[in-house]
Amino acid sequence: MKYLYIVLIFLLYGLTYSQEIAILKYKGGGDWYSNPTAVPNLITYCNNSINTKINPKPETVEANSIDIFQYPFLHMTGHGNVFFNDDDVNNLRNYLISGGFLHIDDNYGMKPYVVEELKKVFPNTDLVELPVTHPIFNTAYNFPNGLPKIHEHDGKRPQALGIFYEGRLVLLFTVESDLGDGWEDQSVHNDPPDVREKALKMGANIVKYAFEN
Known part of the structure; x- marks a missing residue:
């Protein structure tokens, strides 16, 4: 019953907020607030280049919140x-299997923690x-070689890692690329x-893929 209620809430909000992006705040002490200009700049770029109508000032939401x-x-x-x-695990899983999309961009050093925590959300x-x-x-835009390399980090090749649920890509984890640093103000x-x-x-x-799939 609780799951059905959450799905109905999602569908209701989805009709009202068909194109919106939020920044996810998580526990553990990691700097979830890093790259403060990145998402606003990406939103501006999307609104100007692919005709989205996203609020230019993204909200912050916590992993355990129905928001x-x-x-x-x-x-x-x-x-x-x-x-x-x-609570975070249950909420995130319900969000993702109900139609939501999560992009995790490793700003350097997140991978071992993210991989471990995602096993809680999708253990199988x-x-x-x-x-x-x-x-x-x-x-x-066409990227025939896949995910671009933006910052060197450990000098390894960039990887776009995904989790699929019933054939749909619900989560994208970009590693050794650091897209967010490239989105930040040039200075x-x-x-x-x-x-x-x-x-x-x-x-x-x-963004386009997430909104259309």
Whole structure:
């Protein structure tokens, strides 16, 4: 009964807030608030380039709050520890299987914590790497080689890892790319224009894909 209620809330909000993005606040001490200009800049880019109508000032929602059901797209980032308690786990799982989408962008150092915590949310499902032929790489802009490399980090190749539920991609975890740094104001990291453009275009692909699937 509780699950049905949550689904109805999601559907109701989904009709009202068909294109909205929120930043996910999580427990564990990691800096969920990092890259403060990233998502606003991505939203502006999307509104200007792929005709979305997203609120330019994204809200922050907590993992255990029913407020997440107001947003079809959640963005999560940071450097450090991530922890989901039982309420977070149940809420996030219900959100994702009810039609929500979560993008986690590793700002460096998140991967071991994220992988462990996602096992709580989907204990029987592994993260899988998306092939370069996946539609998320060409829904608005074409990335024939897959996820672009924005920042070096450990010098490893960038990976787009996903979790699927009943055939739908419900979660995208971008690693060794750091799209969010590329979305930030140019003065923050002094990335050249072409690198920032790649990051924003890939971000627009993710947004468009999440809204349309």
